[in-house]
Amino acid sequence: MSKEITSRASDYSQWYNDLVIKGELADYSAVRGCMVIKPYGYALWENMRDQLDRKFKETGHVNAYFPLFVPKSLFEAEEKNAEGFAKECAVVTHYRLKNDPNNPGKLMVDPEAKLEEELVIRPTSEAIIWNTYKGWIQSYRDLPILVNQWANVVRWEMRTRLFLRTAEFLWQEGHTAHATKEEAIEETTKMLDVYADFVENYMAVPVIKGVKTKNERFAGAEDTYCIEALMQDGKALQAGTSHFLGQNFAKAFDVQYLTKENKKEYVWATSWGVSTRLIGALIMAHSDDQGLIMPPRIAPLQVVIVPIYKGEESKPIIDEKVSLLINDLKSQGISVKYDNSDHARPGWKFAEYELKGVPVRVAMGLRDIENNVVELARRDTKEKSSVSFDGLAMYIKNLLEEIQQNIFNKALAFRNENIREANSWDEFVELLDTKAGFVSAHWDGSEDTEEKIKEKTKATIRCIPLQNKQEEGKCILTGNPSTQRVLFARAY
RNA sequence: CGGGAUGUAGCGUAGCCCGGUUAUCGCGCCUGGUUUGGGACCAGGAGGUCGCAAGUUCGAAUCUUGCCAUCCCGACCA
Numbered sequence: 001m002s003k004e005i006t007s008r009a010s011d012y013s014q015w016y017n018d019l020v021i022k023g024e025l026a027d028y029s030a031v032r033g034c035m036v037i038k039p040y041g042y043a044l045w046e047n048m049r050d051q052l053d054r055k056f057k058e059t060g061h062v063n064a065y066f067p068l069f070v071p072k073s074l075f076e077a078e079e080k081n082a083e084g085f086a087k088e089c090a091v092v093t094h095y096r097l098k099n100d101p102n103n104p105g106k107l108m109v110d111p112e113a114k115l116e117e118e119l120v121i122r123p124t125s126e127a128i129i130w131n132t133y134k135g136w137i138q139s140y141r142d143l144p145i146l147v148n149q150w151a152n153v154v155r156w157e158m159r160t161r162l163f164l165r166t167a168e169f170l171w172q173e174g175h176t177a178h179a180t181k182e183e184a185i186e187e188t189t190k191m192l193d194v195y196a197d198f199v200e201n202y203m204a205v206p207v208i209k210g211v212k213t214k215n216e217r218f219a220g221a222e223d224t225y226c227i228e229a230l231m232q233d234g235k236a237l238q239a240g241t242s243h244f245l246g247q248n249f250a251k252a253f254d255v256q257y258l259t260k261e262n263k264k265e266y267v268w269a270t271s272w273g274v275s276t277r278l279i280g281a282l283i284m285a286h287s288d289d290q291g292l293i294m295p296p297r298i299a300p301l302q303v304v305i306v307p308i309y310k311g312e313e314s315k316p317i318i319d320e321k322v323s324l325l326i327n328d329l330k331s332q333g334i335s336v337k338y339d340n341s342d343h344a345r346p347g348w349k350f351a352e353y354e355l356k357g358v359p360v361r362v363a364m365g366l367r368d369i370e371n372n373v374v375e376l377a378r379r380d381t382k383e384k385s386s387v388s389f390d391g392l393a394m395y396i397k398n399l400l401e402e403i404q405q406n407i408f409n410k411a412l413a414f415r416n417e418n419i420r421e422a423n424s425w426d427e428f429v430e431l432l433d434t435k436a437g438f439v440s441a442h443w444d445g446s447e448d449t450e451e452k453i454k455e456k457t458k459a460t461i462r463c464i465p466l467q468n469k470q471e472e473g474k475c476i477l478t479g480n481p482s483t484q485r486v487l488f489a490r491a492y
Numbered sequence: 493c494g495g496g497a498u499g500u501a502g503c504g505u506a507g508c509c510c511g512g513u514u515a516u517c518g519c520g521c522c523u524g525g526u527u528u529g530g531g532a533c534c535a536g537g538a539g540g541u542c543g544c545a546a547g548u549u550c551g552a553a554u555c556u557u558g559c560c561a562u563c564c565c566g567a568c569c570a
Contacts, residue, residue, distance in 0.1 A: 004504090013564070028562075088569075124570095158493060158568060165569065218570095238570060277570055308529050347530035365529060375529075458566095492570095 005355070007289045012233045019283055020162045023292045023356050033160040033167030037276070040356065043300035045170065045276060049150065051202050051298065052172065052274070055194050061146040061174060068152070069119035070128045077127060078252035084219020085123045088156040090167075092119040121154045126220065126245070126271055129175045130253040137177060137267060139258050144187070145177040163280035164237075164492055171275035177267045179257065181246075184268035185223075188244040189466075191272040192225045195240040203278065204295040204408035205229050205285045206415045207239055208438075208487065210463025215447050218271075222246035228462045228487070230415045231284040234436020236462045236489035239281050242272035280492075285411050292357030293379055295407050296400035303329060303336040303396060304353045306346050308365030315340075321369055321389075325362070328393035334400065354379060359403050360396055380406050421485070428476045428488070432459050438489045442482035444475035453477055459488045 005022060006014040020026050025041030037045065053063070069092060076082040096113035100106045122128065129147075136142060150172045160166050174191060178184040192209055199205050207227035217224045221243035229239045250256070250266040259265055286293040296302055305325065307318045322338055329336045339349055346363065353361055363375040374392065377384045380403050387395055418437030422428035431439045443449060443461065453476075454460050464486045473482045 011564090017563080030561095032561075153570095155569070157570095159566090169570075171570080241570070273570075275570055306529095310528070314528095342528085345528050345530090345532055347528085347532085349531085350529095351531045363529070367529075 005289060005291060008232065015289070016280075016284060017162060019287055019292055025279065025283075025292075026162055028162075031167075033157060035162055035166050037170075040300055041279065044279060044282075044294070044298065047298040047300065048198075048202070048278060049172070052194075052198055053148075053150075055198060056148050056172075056174065059146075059190060059194060061148045061176075063149060064147045065149050065151070066125050066128050066132065068122055070122050070125075072118045072120055074127045074131050075120045077131075078220050078249055080248070081124075081126055081220030085155070089123055090121040090154045090156055092121065122151075123153055123155045124271075124273075125149065125151070125153075125173055126175065126249055126269075127253075130249040130255060130269070133175075133177055133267070134253050134255045137255055137257050140179050140260060143177055143179045143257060143267065144183065146174075146187075147176065148172055148174040161280075161492075163276055163283070165277070169276050171273050173271060173273040176270045177250075177255070178270070179259070179265070179268070181268050184246075184270050185244050188223070188225055188242045188270045188272070191270070192227065192240075192242040195242065195272070195274055196227050199227060199229070199239055199278070199281075200408065202295065202297045203282050203285075204297075204404060204411060205239065205281055206408065206412040208463060208465055210465045210468075210487065212241075212463060213447070213450055213461045213486075215450055216460065218243045220245060220248055221271075222248070225466075226463055228438075228489075229281050229285060230418055230437060230489075231281070231492070232414070233284070234418060234490075236438065236487075236491040237277075237281050237284070238462070238491065239278060240272070240274040243270060245269035245271060286407055287357065290351075290382070291355030293407060294357035294359060296359045296404045299335075299357070299359055301337050301356075301358050302334050302400055303360045303362060304349075304358045305336065305338045305362045305364065306349045306353075307338075307340050308346050308363055308367075310366055314366050317366065317369065318364055322364060325364075325374075325389075325392060329396065332393050332397045334393070334397060350377075354382075359400055362396075378403055380410075419487070422476060423473075425476050429457060432457055432488070432490065436490065438462065438487045440485045440487055441476045442473035442484070443486050444478050444480035444482050446478075446480075449475060449477050449480075453488070457488075457490075459490050462487045462489050462491060 005018045008015045024038050025044065026035045026037050029036045093115055094109045094113045095115060096110040097107040098110040100108040133145060136145060152168055152170050154168045157165050157167055176187050178187060196207050196209050199207050207229050209227055212224040212226055218241060223244040225242045227239045229237050231237055247266040247268060249269050255267045256264045257267055283292060305322055307322060309315055309318065319340065326336055326338060350361065357379055359379050361377040368374050372389045373386045374389060375384055376387045378399065420431050420435060420437060420439055422431050422439050422441045428439055428441055450461055468484050470484050473485065474480065475482050
């Protein structure tokens with residue numbers, strides 16, 4: 001198998017595609033804009049999902065499942081939300097096929113089977129969920145509702161990219177209902193913290209927490225909080241969002257509750273989500289020209305063991321020694337694969353597992369067994385060392401943690417080096433064109449200015465960082481007074 | 493959806509301009525053997541509606557038209 005990877009320097013986009021496909025995370029499918037997530041990629045998603053799911057439950061949430069289809073009349077109830085998503089909705093209009101009389105062996109949509117009301121395939125589930133919540137909420141005693149769902153959604157995107165933007169994608173969406181505005185806002189920021197914690201501590205991708213400007217807000221939200229990450233090519237990627245929805249959906253679906261004082265009040269809402277897009281972030285934040293680099297805490301496979309056989313008689317000796325190690329590793333909760341397949345030689349396997357980003361590789365031959373050592377190679381630094389067999393599992397356990405930290409620190413250093421301040425328009429444009437990354441600059445707060453900057457430079461305001469330093473300044477475009485800097489970048 | 497490029501075996505490709513035997517080569521795959529410390533070697537073998545559909549022609553991978561898909565650049569977006 002030829003598995004040459006395009007280098008980042010020669011073609012960044014192709015490098016990314018090569019990693020996804022040759023690293024066997026996903027593949028193109030027969031359906032436009034939709035990908036097949038392959039077992040290795042799905043195992044990664046499962047690990048991410050499990051960690052997030054645990055965090056959601058720790059913060060009091062429960063899982064439920066709502067329908068894939070949303071009747072058009074429900075979908076259009078919250079106008080801004082409907083408007084925002086209308087252009088990218090897949091719609092079911094019929095419920096039956098029949099044999100095509102003019103085309104034997106072929107099927108056609110049965111015109112007799114037209115639906116009374118079209119069904120929108122959910123691009124997001126606020127509508128169907130808030131329609132449901134109407135029936136669940138009568139009293140303040142019914143609140144809060146803290147529900148999450150793991151689901152697929154469809155957004156008919158013009159231009160798709162593996163993981164980063166596919167027509168169908170997997171995600172989770174939390175939808176909560178609260179008695180007060182304060183409680184809902186607290187929930188919004190709490191879940192943003194959950195996301196930031198997960199992305200930084202498990203995916204090892206540093207993020208900036210912030211608030212979106214009005215232009216960039218989720219359709220139907222009062223405020224959109226986000227975490228923004230920086231990719232190796234200097235472009236920003238929105239890694240997760242948490243929305244304070246105010247009473248917009250409660251009003252659209254007439255969801256009211258009785259207070260202790262027997263007064264009717266509209267319910268306050270939040271929604272928050274992360275998707276398989278995070279896998280794109282993971283790839284672009286860490287990987288190198290040799291392939292993927294998986295953070296140990298969510299790696300589909302943490303350790304691979306490659307035997308170095310010398311003649312038939314060496315096999316049982318090595319296999320036996322390795323089985324001891326496998327038991328030790330498993331008892332430490334470490335995932336391990338012993339690749340003793342005979343159809344590939346060691347060098348091939350080394351390259352293969354580097355491509356797949358397995359954090360630690362153990363090589364063992366007779367020479368090592370005689371010396372009671374193994375050869376240990378770490379994916380992040382590509383360093384190889386000879387390590388004693390005694391206490392090896394514990395050594396590897398610690399090494400995995402060290403790799404996790406190292407990957408994060410490296411990404412953090414890169415991110416921090418690539419936040420630069422611009423104090424004039426010329427400086428701003430030059431930074432965007434020559435350095436990319438985040439540019440911290442003053443903005444006068446007007447939507448119009450934001451739009452003009454986007455038109456001129458393709459850079460958008462990624463966020464207004466939380467706890468942002470307040471300082472007097474002048475907008476880089478208009479020169480109007482400004483009280484704080486915001487983060488600009490070109491983004492995915 | 494606008495602009496550009498591409499589509500030949502699982503992958504990468506030659507052939508196309510200038511139509512004419514059985515469509516080229518490498519990797520991979522299968523069988524047997526030798527091997528194994530950074531992408532092994534020998535021998536034999538299988539694998540193709542030349543993206544799809546029309547058209548031109550005695551004859552189309554090659555020419556024409558339409559469609560589809562992918563990639564890059566825009567617009568849109570998690």
